[in-house]
Amino acid sequence: MKKLTTLLILLVVTSGFCQPPNLDLNQFPLSTYLEAENNFPGGKILNSDYYTVSDDLGLLSFIIKDSDIADIDIVARYVYYKKDSLILELINEWDVANHNKKINNKKDLEFRKNMLSFYLRVEKAMIASMGEGTVEGNIPLEINDSTAYYKSTVWNLENTFVKLSITMSNNYNKQTEEFPIHKFVVSMRATNITDRPTYKTKQLIKRDRKEIPNIEHPIVSGKDPIYMGCEKSVDKGVCLRNSVRKRILKELEVENVVIENATLKVGFRVEIDGSIAPFERDIKSNNKQLQTIALQTIIGLPKMIPAYSKKMDQNVTAGNIFYLVIKDGKIANLE
Known part of the structure; x- marks a missing residue:
């Protein structure tokens, strides 16, 4: 081009x-x-x-x-x-x-x-x-x-x-x-x-500037944002990715969509206030139904505890890009 x-x-x-x-x-x-x-x-x-x-x-x-x-x-x-x-x-x-x-x-x-x-x-x-x-x-x-x-x-x-x-x-x-x-x-x-x-x-x-409150007690032990339920996980990044994979599969069940085999690329950003911003171009799959439901799922993700930078001494945005592999109707790449 x-x-x-x-x-x-x-x-x-x-x-x-x-x-x-x-x-x-x-x-x-x-x-x-x-x-x-x-x-x-x-x-x-x-x-x-x-x-x-x-x-x-x-x-x-x-x-x-x-x-x-x-x-x-x-x-x-x-x-x-x-x-x-x-x-x-x-x-x-x-x-x-x-x-x-x-x-x-x-x-x-x-x-x-x-x-x-x-x-x-x-x-x-x-x-x-x-x-x-x-x-x-x-x-x-x-x-x-x-x-x-x-x-x-x-x-x-x-x-x-x-x-x-x-x-x-x-x-x-x-x-x-x-x-x-x-x-x-x-x-x-x-x-x-x-x-x-x-x-x-x-x-x-x-x-339209929206005032975003600081997290009163930010987690400073790691750089990763924290998905709800992953607070005590040893590797919070792994827990986050696995939780999102499971949430997408659960949404397929709710929508009565059966997918036996497919690969999905997932991309989103956790903002400084913990809200989620999807990377639409990075949510792609060879199965269009999976791609559509995955985008809806990412948009509907709950707020997370944002990433924290010890060097900057403040909450920061953090991007996540990973894959979901489905084989025989199950997640094949849990970490």
Whole structure:
């Protein structure tokens, strides 16, 4: 498949890709972009707390595991017109999970330098591709544990408005509701779409931030999230995987679906509050009935005790990908 601009920055940095100044987000249909997302590990976000500013706009979000920076995920968001799937805006966000405002999510100097170094590579590649843009803010020459800064660069191309920004802060003040933030964003908005509603606000999507309470007494002895009933297990990760396998098989019985032999790939993320976010692309099987019921089962999983990082001294998200093998109607790969 021809290499696409689905993730402009990844292509620029990793492949030496140079985007001409007439970048057109709708050169390819939305379906082709979404198909390209399958080239990256992760999956569609099913329970996003973001929404669009208008009913005639749709929003699709994907999470992409980034191996370049530890503890960072890329979230790709597509804002499109529901009428004909024309893309209005494509947003790629590198961000530390910090939606829980009760968490003082500070990062160490090594992390901050690594994230900045990657951002500077992106910035350099974009300037090489599109020329010098309009700059606001700056990055200090010396970076330490407490340095806070913001910088953005915008390019007005023939068909697209492009913005690159970075926000870094380790400041925490609960009284003033100032919280640590480490993220950078690349957004591309189509400017050549005609006969469509105009939006006065520059922000096409908004977030309904849900306050998530900390676990009062988090388990600090291991990195794995804990499934209910696995609290006393020696290997809580094994207990979690086996419990989910059994739950899926039980759901097959409830639905009166008989499957003698099949293999299922299971993927989901345990959020910082213990809720479950399925990796839809990673829930796959050669048996479509099993795949459908497995997705429903994962969506309905109960909250778990989230994973805990002793290094960060806080709860963290944790991904799980494993297999369920059914032979002769029974689970064949219990650990």
